[in-house]
Amino acid sequence: MTAPIRLGSVSLDCPDPSALARFYATLLGVEVAYDSEGFAAVRLDGLWLSMQKIENYRPPTWPESNVPQQVHLDFAVADLAVAEDFAIAAGATKADDQPRPDGWRVLIDPAGHPFCVTTLIPE
16 A cells, blocks of 8 residues: 655754755755745755744754754765765764764754764665
């Protein structure tokens, strides 16, 4: 049976949706599909990654849990070093804590959300 429901979007809270959408558009090689003062999105294959403006936004404090990360994105890559360098050039920063750098690298997007690039997700 085919489910009548599919995941259509993953949304990230942030202080500046336009800036975060531009970051993810650059990171993923896509265009910003929608942009307004309070909401922006990039379109991926059958899925939107959206950003919504939150007043008094506080970024996650990963790996501590003072402010939980609430959502975590993992991006499949062929080469960790190339992906890490590309993400940093796009505006990410490398997290100080790297639990398993041989299999994934933890990076922080411009709004403070941790995300990983990994070779461990099968194609």
